[in-house]
Amino acid sequence: MKLLIFLISLSSFSQIKNASIDYILTIGEDDLYSNGDLKVAYKNAAEYANQINFKLNLNEKEICFFSENKLENSDSGVELAKIFSGSKNPFYMLLNTNKIYQSFDDLILGKYTVEKQISKYEWKLENESKIISGFKCFKAVTTDVVQNRSGKFNFLVTAWYCPEIPIPYGPLLYNGLPGLILELNRRNVVYGATKIDLNPKEILTILKPDLSIIKTEEEITKMREDYINSIKN
């Protein structure tokens, strides 16, 4: 994919005060989603994935990751694409803390902000490299463990990071690698960087969470369970 890169100068790599990275989404085949009861919805999500743009914006104090619809009206396929890619709700973090905030506008529970500890990933750095639009990127893999009411699932996550760009984050605020993640693949849902703007002159959009409606993950889990129990009876 074509990557448009705006550089002030090579020396700016060591002094990145703010940055804005655009990503696009592609949704490929998944063993479970593509072959089970969700295949129709998943196929629809795949068809509409290209209607979403994602931004990773950061300054010296904070970072956020959020989606933008390319078209004004939000088709159901677009919403499904966001759900299947794990990106329906924006992420925010203060860089000197270990807390991530995710803002929700829940169809059932209303608006709330979840506060949680940043995930620490055990990356395995591999020697394999490839050029992604002019930047040499290296491969790293980790396992995303999903524990839900149906059991435990392990999914391989592959990241291609660029050590030349010393921003240790990427889509969905995956973190911990010695460079910016230009490509992230989880369950064949692929985020790919299309534009990197280092130290841009314009003021960046940083979507801040509403801290007056903070809930912990435990509180949200209970609210969901209460709702489920109420409709089962």
Added chain:
Amino acid sequence: MKKLFFSAVALVAFSSVSMAETKESGTGKECTKVFLAALDTATSNGASEADAWMFASVAQYFCLKEVRLF
């Protein structure tokens, strides 16, 4: 319950109803069954609880809209 879920999934898949419409509360016995079926199916396919909840909510949302697709 599986047939209900397939209907809901089809609704979600092909509907062109804008998501900007007014939210509905979780009423309607049939649509709550759609919600529960969607939740179970999503989690059995490896979705996180959060993602499965969102998918089930969307399925219920379109069920409440009674959008006919065919």
